[in-house]
Amino acid sequence: MLNSIGLQNPGVEYFMDNDLPWLKKFDTKIIVNACGSSIDEYVELAKVLNTLDIDGVELNLSCPNVKAGCMAFGTSYEGVKQVTSEVRKVLDKPLIVKLTPNVTDIVEPAKGAEDAGADGVSLINTLLGMSIDIEKQRPFLANNMGGLSGPAVKPVAVRMVYQVAQAVKIPVLGLGGIVTGKDVIEFMLAGATAISIGTGNFIEPETSIKAIEGVEDYMRRHNIDDINSIIGKVQMN
Numbered sequence: 001m002l003n004s005i006g007l008q009n010p011g012v013e014y015f016m017d018n019d020l021p022w023l024k025k026f027d028t029k030i031i032v033n034a035c036g037s038s039i040d041e042y043v044e045l046a047k048v049l050n051t052l053d054i055d056g057v058e059l060n061l062s063c064p065n066v067k068a069g070c071m072a073f074g075t076s077y078e079g080v081k082q083v084t085s086e087v088r089k090v091l092d093k094p095l096i097v098k099l100t101p102n103v104t105d106i107v108e109p110a111k112g113a114e115d116a117g118a119d120g121v122s123l124i125n126t127l128l129g130m131s132i133d134i135e136k137q138r139p140f141l142a143n144n145m146g147g148l149s150g151p152a153v154k155p156v157a158v159r160m161v162y163q164v165a166q167a168v169k170i171p172v173l174g175l176g177g178i179v180t181g182k183d184v185i186e187f188m189l190a191g192a193t194a195i196s197i198g199t200g201n202f203i204e205p206e207t208s209i210k211a212i213e214g215v216e217d218y219m220r221r222h223n224i225d226d227i228n229s230i231i232g233k234v235q236m237n
């Protein structure tokens, strides 16, 4: 998928009053993905989120299609460290920092998050892409460029999860193109302690359930009692 939906949403007050009560009806953990256009905005948002009955916050430092913010912080060690440490000062809840793959070296921003006190990093966000309508000779997306996700990005995501898991001590949450249980296993062997599924849900709403079944099948076939035992266990050639 190539999207440029930006980060439109009704804001944190609306979330508090409407979405959160709905989410609380389900027996599940709630991790809120948050993005601001300046460090002050990230901090203001984190202060509000700190007061809510949620299980954690994932800072989005990586959205490629928002003009101001996000991407500006996510591409360097210093940028990630700066915004993460400011948020850390006001947030007592578990803090995950979500990284952009649109960098030369993914380890640098990951270390910035770790050094600033993040509890984990998640990766990858979407890869910057572009697609052209050859009849009109113009990009398909109104924003010209957008974020690429889904199975096409999986090898990039697995590689980056592996590199980051080798370099940091905090847990790595892996995502990017996961649609099956086999994909989940691949991310865990690379070093992910947890995974997420985004685009897969657009293809098939039951993707997560089927992925869990696929993981269980793999565990049966390989006589694995505890899925944690495979984390980071890829044997490199």
Ligand SMILES: Cc1cc2nc3c(=O)[nH]c(=O)nc-3n(C[C@H](O)[C@H](O)[C@H](O)COP(=O)(O)O)c2cc1C
Residues within 6 Å of the ligand: 001, 003, 005, 007, 033, 060, 063, 098, 124, 125, 126, 148, 149, 150, 151, 153, 175, 176, 177, 178, 196, 197, 198, 199, 200
């Ligand atoms: C339609 C769409 C909206 C997204 N919105 C967000 C967002 O608000 N915050 C964020 O951190 N990532 C966002 N992402 C990125 C995904 O969470 C995920 O990092 C990326 O798509 C790779 O995973 P996937 O291949 O499983 O989708 C979005 C992706 C898509 C396709």
